[in-house]
Amino acid sequence: MQNEYIKKILQARVYDVARESPLELAPRLSHRLGNRIHLKREDLQPVFSFKLRGAYNKIVHLDETERSRGVICSSAGNHAQGVALAGKKLGIPATIVMPKTTPDIKVEAVRGLGGEVILHGSSYDGAYEYAMKLVAERGLTFIPPYDDPLVIAGQGTVAMEIMHQVHEAPKAIFVPVGGGGLIAGIALYMKYLCPDLKVIGVEPDDAPCMYEALKAGERVVLDQVGIFADGVAVRQAGEEPFRIAREFVDEIILVSTDEICAAIKDIFDDTRSIMEPAGALAVAGIKKYVERESASDEDYVAICSGANMNFDRLRHVAERAQLGEHREAIFAVTIPERPGAFRKFCEAIGTRAITEFNYRYADSDQAHIFVGVQLQGGLEEKDALHEKLRGEDYPVLDMTDNEMAKMHIRYMVGGRAQAEHEVLYRFEFPERPGALLNFLIHMGAKWNISMFHYRNHGADYGRVLVGIQVPPREMEAFQCFLDELGYVYENESDNPAYGLFLH
Numbered sequence: 001m002q003n004e005y006i007k008k009i010l011q012a013r014v015y016d017v018a019r020e021s022p023l024e025l026a027p028r029l030s031h032r033l034g035n036r037i038h039l040k041r042e043d044l045q046p047v048f049s050f051k052l053r054g055a056y057n058k059i060v061h062l063d064e065t066e067r068s069r070g071v072i073c074s075s076a077g078n079h080a081q082g083v084a085l086a087g088k089k090l091g092i093p094a095t096i097v098m099p100k101t102t103p104d105i106k107v108e109a110v111r112g113l114g115g116e117v118i119l120h121g122s123s124y125d126g127a128y129e130y131a132m133k134l135v136a137e138r139g140l141t142f143i144p145p146y147d148d149p150l151v152i153a154g155q156g157t158v159a160m161e162i163m164h165q166v167h168e169a170p171k172a173i174f175v176p177v178g179g180g181g182l183i184a185g186i187a188l189y190m191k192y193l194c195p196d197l198k199v200i201g202v203e204p205d206d207a208p209c210m211y212e213a214l215k216a217g218e219r220v221v222l223d224q225v226g227i228f229a230d231g232v233a234v235r236q237a238g239e240e241p242f243r244i245a246r247e248f249v250d251e252i253i254l255v256s257t258d259e260i261c262a263a264i265k266d267i268f269d270d271t272r273s274i275m276e277p278a279g280a281l282a283v284a285g286i287k288k289y290v291e292r293e294s295a296s297d298e299d300y301v302a303i304c305s306g307a308n309m310n311f312d313r314l315r316h317v318a319e320r321a322q323l324g325e326h327r328e329a330i331f332a333v334t335i336p337e338r339p340g341a342f343r344k345f346c347e348a349i350g351t352r353a354i355t356e357f358n359y360r361y362a363d364s365d366q367a368h369i370f371v372g373v374q375l376q377g378g379l380e381e382k383d384a385l386h387e388k389l390r391g392e393d394y395p396v397l398d399m400t401d402n403e404m405a406k407m408h409i410r411y412m413v414g415g416r417a418q419a420e421h422e423v424l425y426r427f428e429f430p431e432r433p434g435a436l437l438n439f440l441i442h443m444g445a446k447w448n449i450s451m452f453h454y455r456n457h458g459a460d461y462g463r464v465l466v467g468i469q470v471p472p473r474e475m476e477a478f479q480c481f482l483d484e485l486g487y488v489y490e491n492e493s494d495n496p497a498y499g500l501f502l503h
Contacts, residue, residue: 002188002191002192003192005149005152005153005156005185005188005189006188006189006192008149008150008153008156009153009156009157009159009160009185009188009189010160011153012053012057012150012153012154012156012157013056013057013060013061014052014053014056014057014154014157016056016060016089017046017052017056017085017086017089018045018046018052018053018056018157019044019045019046020161020164021040021041021042021044021045021158021161022040022041022044022165023038023039023040023041023161023162023165023166023301024038024039024041024271025037025038025039026038026039026266026267026270026271026283027270028266028269028270029266029267029269029270029283033286033287033290034290034295034296034297035290035295035296035297035298035299035300036297036298036299036300037283037286037300037302038166038170038299038300038301038302039267039270039271039283039301039302039304040158040161040162040301040302040303040304041271041273041304042158042279042303042304042305042306043273043275043279043304043305043306043307046085047078047081047082047085047109047113047308048078048081048306048307048308049077049078049081049082049231049279049305049306049307049308050078050155050158050182050303050305050306051078051079051081051082051145051306052081052082052085052086053082053154053155053157053158054082054145054146054148054150054151054152054153054154054155054181054185055073055079055082055083055085055086055143055151055154056082056085056086056089056154057150057151057153057154058143058144058148058150058151058154059071059083059086059087059090059092059143060086060090061150062092062141066141067090067092067141069138069139069140069141070092070093070094070095070138070140070141071083071086071087071092071093071094071095071140071141071142071143072094072095072096072097072131072134072135072138072140072141072142072143073094073095073096073097073131073142073143073144073145074096074097074098074124074127074128074130074131075096075097075098075124075127075145076098076099076102076106076124076127076230077102077106077230077231077308078231078306078308079143079145080096080098080106080110080115081106081109081110081113081308083096083115083143084096084110084113084114084115085113087113087114087115088113088114088115093116094114094115094116095115095116095118095131095134095140096110096115096116096117096118097118097119097120097127097128097130097131097134098110098117098118098119098120098127099119099120099121099124099126099127100119100120100121102119105308105310106308107119109308118130118134124233125235144238145179145181146178146179146180146181146182146184146238146241147179147180147181147238147239147240147241148181148240149240151181152181152184152185152188152240152241152244153185154185155181155182155184155185155186156184156185156186156188156189157185158182158185158186158303159173159185159186159188159189159190160189162301163189163190163193166299166301168299169193169194169197170197170298170299170300170301171197171198171295171298171299171300172197172198172199172200172250172289172298172300172301173186173190173197173198173199173200173300173301173302173303174200174201174202174253174282174283174285174286174289174300174301174302174303175187175199175200175201175202175282175303176201176202176203176231176232176278176279176281176282176303176305177201177202177203177209177210177232177237177252177281178203178207178209178231178232178233178234178278179209179234179237179238179241180201180210180237180238180241180242180244180245181238181241182303182305183199183201183210183241183245183249184238184240184241184244184245184248186199186303187199187244187245187248187249188244188248191248198250198251199248199249199250200249200250200251200252200253200285200289201245201249201251201252201253201285202252202253202254202255202281202282202284202285203232203252203253203254203255203281204226204228204229204232204233204254204255204256204257204260204277204281205226205254205255205256206225206226206228206257207222207225207226207229207232207233207234208222208252208254209222209225209234209235209236209237210237210241210242210245210252211252211254213236213237213242213245214242214245214246214249214252217246219236219237219239219242220236221235221236222235222236224488226257227428228257228260228277229257229260229276229277229278229281230276230277230278231276231277231278231279231305231306231308232278232281253285253288253289255281255284255285255288256324257277257320257324258320258321258323258324259284259287259288259324260277260280260281260284260324261277261316261317261318261319261320261321261323261324262284262287262320262321262322262323262324262325263275263280263281263283263284263287263324264277264280264317264321265317265318265321265325266280266283266287267279267280267283267304273307274307274309274314275304275306275307275309276306276307276308276309277309277317278305278306279304279305279306279307279309280304281305282302282303282304282305283302283304284324285302286300286302320406322355322374323400323406326375326378326379326382327374327375327376327378328355328372328373328374328375328400329372329373329375329382329385329386329398329400330356330370330371330372330373330398330399330400330402330405330406330410331370331371331373331385331386331389331396331397331398331399331400332368332369332370332371332396332397332399332405332496332497332500332501333345333368333369333371333389333394333395333396333397334366334367334368334369334394334395334396334500335366335367335369335394336365336366336367337365337366337367341367342359345369345394348388348389348392348394349371349373349385352373352374352375352385353373353374354371354372354373354374355372355373355374356370356371356372356410357369357370357371357372358370358371358410358413358501359413368413368500368501370399370405370409370410370413370501372410373385382398382400386398397496397497397500399497402495402496402497404426404465404492404495404497404498405495405497407426407463407465408426408453408463408465409497409498409501409502411453412453412465412501412502413501420469421469421470421471421472422450422451422467422468422469422470423467423468423469423470423478423491423493424451424465424466424467424468424491424492424493424495424498424502425465425466425468425482425489425490425491425492425493426463426464426465426466426489426490426492427463427464427465427466427487427488427489428462428463428487428488428489429462429464429487442485446477446478446481447468447469447470447474447478448468448469449466449467449468450467450468450469451465451466451467451502452464452465452466452467453465453466465492467502
C-alpha cells in the first residue's frame with residue numbers, strides 16, 4: 001500500500017498550477033525556542049493554500065467522460081478555490097456549493113477563478129448534502145476535499161519538496177489536521193524515506209476529530225466543533241486518512257485558540273505574513289512540543305498551510321495572542337470600596353504594565369476589578385502574582401482561561417442588575433445578513449431577554465452572551481426551546497465572572 005502511494009506522489013500532476021513553496025528558517029522563533037524552526041510556506045501558493053495540490057491531482061486524472069460532466073465540490077474556503085482553479089486550468093466547468101455563511105471574500109475568490117458558486121445551507125453539512133443532490137441530478141463528478149487517494153497523493157508532494165530542500169532530515173514535521181488528507185500524504189512519504197522521523201499532527205482542542213479517532217481506535221463523529229480554525233473544523237476524519245494515520249502518524253497535539261493566535265503572531269514577526277488560524281496550527285504545536293519535551297538544538301518543520309484570513313478577524317487574534325504566549329494574565333479582584341484602596345491595589349501589582357482595567361462599583365463595601373497584567377515570566381509569574389494578591393487578602397480569581405470572560409465579560413463590565421430568575425447562556429449562530437435579528441426574534445418569543453452581548457469577530461459564526469428570565473417552573477419548556485433552536489449553546493449561569501461583574 002505504501003509503495004503504491006509513493007508512486008502516486010512521485011507521479012502527481014500538481015505543478016501545472018502549484019509552485020514549489022519555500023522552506024524558510026524562522027530566526028526569531030528559533031532563537032526563542034532554542035531549536036531551528038523551519039516554515040513550509042504553503043500560504044504562498046496561487047490560492048494561498050496547499051489545497052490546490054490535491055484538487056488538481058484528482059481532477060487531472062479524471063477520464064474524458066468524467067471531465068465532460070463537469071466537477072463539483074462542497075467547501076467553505078480553500079478546497080473550493082483549488083477546485084475552481086483546476087477547472088479553469090483544464091477547461092472543466094466547476095460548480096462549488098458553499099454555505100450561506102461563507103464570507104464574501106471567499107465567494108468572490110472562487111467566482112474570480114471561474115467557478116459557479118451556489119450558496120446553500122448554513123453549514124458545511126448542508127452544502128455537502130446539496131452538492132450530492134446535484135451529483136445525482138446532473139451527473140457531476142464530485143471532488144472530495146481529503147478522503148481520496150489522488151487527493152492524498154497531491155498533498156503528499158509537500159513532503160517530497162521538503163526532502164529536496166533540507167540538508168538532512170528534521171527531527172519532526174508538524175502538520176495541521178482537519179479531515180486528514182495533508183498529514184496522510186506527508187506521513188506516507190516521510191516514513192518511507194525516514195522511518196525514525198516523527199510526523200505529528202496538530203488540531204484545535206475544540207475540533208479534535210483525528211485525535212479522538214486515534215484514541216478510540218475508530219473514526220468518531222464529534223457532536224460539535226469549534227469555529228475559530230475554520231479550515232480544520234471537521235466533525236469526522238476521512239476514512240482513508242484515518243487508516244493511514246493509525247499506521248504512520250506518531251501523535252496528535254491539541255492546542256487552544258489563544259495558542260493559535262500566539263502562533264499567528266510568531267509567524268508574522270518572522271515573515272510579515274498573516275496565517276489563517278488553521279495555517280498557524282503547526283507552529284502552535286511545535287511550541288507546545290518543545291516545552292513538553294524540553295527539546296533543544298533540533299530541526300523542526302511546520303507546515304504553514306494557508307493564509308485565507310478575513311481582515312476583520314485580526315483584532316480578535318491580536319487580543320488573544322498575548323494570552324496564548326503567556327505574556328498576559330487576566331484576574332478578577334475584589335477590593336474594599338474606600339479611599340486609597342485603588343492605589344493600594346496598584347502597589348500590589350507593582351511595576352508590571354496594565355493591559356486592561358475595568359472597574360465597577362458593587363456596593364458601599366466593595367468593588368470588583370477586571371484587570372489584565374503584562375507578564376515577563378510566563379505562567380510562573382502569573383501564579384506568583386496570584387499568590388501575592390491572595391496573601392494580601394484580596395479575593396482574586398484567575399480568568400486567563402475563562403472563555404466567557406475573555407470573549408464577553410471584559411467588554412461588559414459596568415452594568416449590574418437584579419433580574420429575577422435570570423439564566424445565562426452562550427450561543428453560536430451562523431453569521432449571515434439578518435442572522436442576528438433572526439436570533440433575537442427567536443430568543444424573545446417567550447421569555448424576556450435581560451442581557452445581551454454580541455461582537456463581530458469576522459468569522460463565519462457569531463458569538464453572543466444572553467441573559468434570559470426563566471421562572472423555575474418553565475425550565476423544562478425552555479430546555480425544549482433550546483433544543484429546537486438548533487444553535488450551539490452552553491449554560492454559563494454558574495460562571496464566577498457572571499456573579500462578580502453582571503449579576
